[in-house]
Amino acid sequence: MIDYKNIKVIGFDADDTLWVNETYFREAEQEFVKLLRDYETPNKIDQELFKMEIQNLDLYGYGVKAFTLSMIESALDLSNYNVSSKTIEAILNIGKTMINKPVDLLEGVEDVLKQVSKTHRLIVATKGDLLDQERKLEKSGLTKYFHHIEVLSDKKEANYSNLLKHLDVKPSEFLMIGNSLKSDVLPLVNIGAQAIHVPFHTTWAHEEVTEKETNGKSYKTISSIIDILKLIK
Template identity: 80%
Template structure:
C-alpha cells in the first residue's frame, strides 16, 4: 500500500467516465447536432458556439443531458437566426432522448474493484449531473449495493466536498477520491487536504480540462486503469 493511504477509511468514486462510459455519448451527440445544422454554419463554428452556450447556461441548468439538450436548442435558434424549423427542434430533442436511453456500459474492472475494496473500506459515490439521470444510470449499472452513500452534487468544488465530508463525519485525511477529471475529482480534494487518484479517460470535456500550472506541485497519483487501484491500496 502507498504509505500515504494507510489512514484511509472512506473511498469516493466519481461515476461518469470513471465507472461507466459517458463523455463518448456527448461527443457523438455534438457530431449529430453539427450535421443537423450544417446548412447554417461550419461544423467547427457550430461546435464552438454550442460549447459557449453550455458554459453560459451552467449556472442556470447545471450539468447533464437535459442541460445539454436545452443548450443545443438555444444554439440552434441562434445559429439559424431563429429560422430553424419545428422538425429540426424535434430532431434535436430526440438526440437528448436517445442519450438518456443509452445503455450503461461499465469500464473495465469496475465491479471487481468495488467488490474488493468494499470489504475493507466504506465506499461512497460522489457525482454531479441531473439527479434523475444519475439515479437511472446507477440503477442500470447494478453497482448500487457497493456504496454506503450516494451523493449527486450540483458541482464539484472545494466547498461541495467539504460539506459532503462534514455531513458524513469524514476527516479529509481519511478520505480518498477516485475520478477521471483533474478539475472536479482531484484538485478540489487535494486543496482541502484529502487524497485523490486520477484515472484518465480517453475523452474529456473541454470545460473539465486544466493547465499544467494548475496541477504543478499538487500531490496526487495517476493510474492507467481502475484495476491499478487495487495494487495501490494493498
C-alpha cells in the first residue's frame, strides 16, 4: 500500500502524463512511412525505424534529435542509399516540426498541480532532450507549480537512486506519477519508493512491459490524473 502521509516530494513524468507526446511521434512515423513508401512496405519501414532507434539508444539517448538522426540512418538503409537529398531535408523538417509542436495539456493536469503543489514539493522528472523538455515546460504554463525540472538520461533504478540522493529524500518519501510502467513505476517500486500509474492511450513499444514484470509489485493505477486528488490530501 502507498503511504501518502510520509511523502515529501512528488515527481511527475512529463510526456503523456502532463501533456500529449506519443501522438506526435506516431504522426511523425506516419510521415516517415510516406516518404519511404517507394522502397518498402509500411510495416517493414516501421519495424526498421524502431530497430534503428533501439540500436542507437545507448549512443543517442531519448528525444527528438535522437529520433531524427535514427530516421535519417533508417532512410539510407531502407532505400539502399537511393534516398534523395530532398527526402533527407523532409526528415529534418519532421524533427523540427516536432520540436515546434504546441504543448497540449492532458485533462485535469492543471487542477491537480494547483492543489497538490500547496501541500507538497513537486518536480518534473522526465527523459528526452534537455532543451526540448525545458521549453515544453515553459510553453505549458506549469512552471510555477514545480520546484524544478530534472531531465534524466534514462529512467532506470540507478537514475532514480541518484535523483533521490540529489534531492536528499528517502525512497519512502518520494512518490512518482507517470504513464509508463517501465519508466515511471517499476524502477521506483524496486527501490522502495512509491508510484502511481496513469496510463495514456498510446505506449511506445520500447516502454511496454510483461505481466511477469508487474507481478506482485505494489503500485496504484488510476484512470485519470484527477483521481490523485482523492488519494493525496
